[in-house]
Every structure is written in structure tokens, then in C-alpha cells.
Amino acid sequence: MRRFATLDVFTERRLAGNPLAVVLDAEGLDAAAMQAIAREFNLSETVFVLPPAEARHRAHLRIFTPARELPFAGHPTVGTAVLLALQDPALGDARAFGLEEAVGVVPCVVETLPDGAGGRARFKLPALPEYLGPGPEPEAVAALVGLAPGDIGHARHRPSRHGVGPRFTCVPVASVERLDAARPAAAPEAGDGLYLYAPDPERMGRSWQVRMFAPRLGVPEDPATGSAAAAFAGVLMQFEALGDGVHDVAIRQGLAMGRPSEIALQLTVEAGALRSVEIGGAAVLVSEGTLRA
Structure with missing residues (x-):
């Protein structure tokens, strides 16, 4: 059994913005299994959260569309950053951490809402366009x-x-x-x-x-x-x-x-x-x- 959550991203209200699925505890899943799960959710992206390669970072992310894996995507980064911050309420309503993605380490700053319903995240691109x-x-x-x-x-x-x-x-x-x-x-x-x-x-x-x-x-x-x-x-x-x-x-x-x-x-x-x-x-x-x- 693996925990998952869905979020609406780039919006402050549910049933707007871009839906996102985030699978927590993704250890043990290979790429084929992740792709199959992403097809099952059938959202534009599904994120799989893994332990970071470096302990100073918050997590390692793999991101899949229904068709293939992506090296980086913005709405999965924002949504997952907010979700991970909500998972650690004892750390306060504002924090900064790095997320490891295939494109590089993405620095994030997150502010959560007091009711635990969501928050706002901002990240800096690890590479320029x-x-x-x-x-x-x-x-x-x-x-x-x-x-x-x-x-x-x-x-x-x-x-x-x-x-x-x-x-x-x-x-x-x-x-x-x-x-x-x-x-x-x-x-x-x-x-x-x-x-x-x-x-x-x-x-x-x-x-x-x-x-x-x-x-x-x-x-x-x-x-x-x-x-x-x-x-x-x-x-x-x-x-x-x-x-x-x-x-x-x-x-x-x-x-x-x-x-x-x-x-x-x-x-x-x-x-x-x-x-x-x-x-x-x-x-x-x-x-x-x-x-x-």
C-alpha cells in the first residue's frame, strides 16, 4: 500500500487549475510501474516521491505524463513542494528545501495555510531557458x-x-x-x-x-x-x-x-x-x- 494525494495546482480553489497526483513512499517502483500508475491516474503529470540522494535535500522526484517521463515540470514541483510541507506541520508554516529532479536540484520556498488545506510555493530554475x-x-x-x-x-x-x-x-x-x-x-x-x-x-x-x-x-x-x-x-x-x-x-x-x-x-x-x-x-x-x- 502506498499513500497518494491529489492537488489542484496554480489555483487557490479546488476544481480549478491543474490537477496533480503525488505518490508518496514510491521506493521499489521501477519506471514501468510508475508509467502504468501515471496512465491509471490519467492526469497531465503524476509525481513519485523517493528518498533524496543527498540528505540535505527534501526528496527526489520522478515525473510522468500518461505517455513518458519528464526531466522537469513546474506544476508537479509546486504541488509536491506544498504537499511535502503539509506533511511536516511541526516545522512551521514556512520553509525552504531542495527537490532533486532529473534536470537538477530545484530550490523551493513554501508557505502553507494554517488549516492544512494548501499553500504557495516558489522555485528557482536550476537552468536557464x-x-x-x-x-x-x-x-x-x-x-x-x-x-x-x-x-x-x-x-x-x-x-x-x-x-x-x-x-x-x-x-x-x-x-x-x-x-x-x-x-x-x-x-x-x-x-x-x-x-x-x-x-x-x-x-x-x-x-x-x-x-x-x-x-x-x-x-x-x-x-x-x-x-x-x-x-x-x-x-x-x-x-x-x-x-x-x-x-x-x-x-x-x-x-x-x-x-x-x-x-x-x-x-x-x-x-x-x-x-x-x-x-x-x-x-x-x-x-x-x-x-x-
Whole structure:
């Protein structure tokens, strides 16, 4: 018997944001068993918590979609960090620890709610987003998602590819109306998620609405994608005039699915170069149980 919990991540209320399953006590499970369990949960990601390789870290995580293992993902990191903090109430309502993932050690800061129902977590990327080259031509990507070529592009933004572990084809869309009209599709590059974004007219500052499609990973559309938000930091560095300093970016996702989520992205720029990226959000506990595996 293995304990598990489900959480809704990048939201402060249940039945919104991105659902996550976390299997505690995952020792003894091999990759094939983890993949089978992830298919059974059939959520965008399932996390398996293992003892850390180094005692100074909180845990070692393995992350699976219904189709394959990921080296890193944002909503599993936020949700698992909150859950692990809730498991240790005697340590107080705020703490910091490292989570070991395939991409590296991810430093997390967590604040839990007094009622034990959830909390907020923020983590620093262990690696900066990598530019992987230009994206497809507007005509090609428009045909994929059922839009017109004129719907693709915003100001200086053009399709591009970026990644931090998982890779994404990032596509600017002219308006949130056209973003909502897009149909889910696979990215032209076989290993990429397809990340569409448009300026958010309802928010002040650097605010965006986004959608992410990854049918090859078993995720037709994702309500919230932290790893894509990490890649989006590279997009902003490429196309926005970001001066030195700290830049806070608000991202809303999942609106077209009826599962609204909010992701906080923070970029630190020094001497014209991206120095660090942090991602944060809330998570709420939905259920707890035991798994026969």
C-alpha cells in the first residue's frame, strides 16, 4: 500500500487549475510501474516521491505524463513542494528545501495555510531557458491550430522554440479572442509542446493568457504548465525590451478549459542577460488515499 494525494495546482480553489497526483513512499517502483500508475491516474503529470540522494535535500522526484517521463515540470514541483510541507506541520508554516529532479536540484520556498488545506510555493530554475531556434512560419502554424496566418504574431513576437528540459514551440497570437478560437494540435517538432500566447487585456503590467497542447505526451490541452512558463522567460528575453532589474510576469492558463490557473513568473536581468528565473503559485489539497501497487 502506498499513500497518494491529489492537488489542484496554480489555483487557490479546488476544481480549478491543474490537477496533480503525488505518490508518496514510491521506493521499489521501477519506471514501468510508475508509467502504468501515471496512465491509471490519467492526469497531465503524476509525481513519485523517493528518498533524496543527498540528505540535505527534501526528496527526489520522478515525473510522468500518461505517455513518458519528464526531466522537469513546474506544476508537479509546486504541488509536491506544498504537499511535502503539509506533511511536516511541526516545522512551521514556512520553509525552504531542495527537490532533486532529473534536470537538477530545484530550490523551493513554501508557505502553507494554517488549516492544512494548501499553500504557495516558489522555485528557482536550476537552468536557464535555452533558445532552440525559430519556430514554423505563420502560415504553417496557423493551419495546425485552425487560425488565419494574420492571427499569428504580436508586435515583435514571432514563433520560436525554447526549453528548460521539456521543449516548446512558442507561438504568439494577435488577441485572446483568436487564442480562444485555436484548436488543440501537436507541435511540428515531435518532442515539443505547442504553447500559444497573447497579451492579457484584463490585467495590468506584463500579463499574458496562454494555452498549451501536447497530445504526443497524452495531454491534449494542459490547464497550467510551469515548464512552458519557464521556456516563456526565454521568449520574453528574445522579443521584449527587458532592461536590467526584476520583472514580474502574470500568466493565466486553462480559461478555455474552464479550469483557470495563475502562474507567477519572475525574471532577473543583469547587464542585459537573463540571470535567474523563478516560478510560483498556489496549490490546494483535494484528496488523500492509498494505492495498491
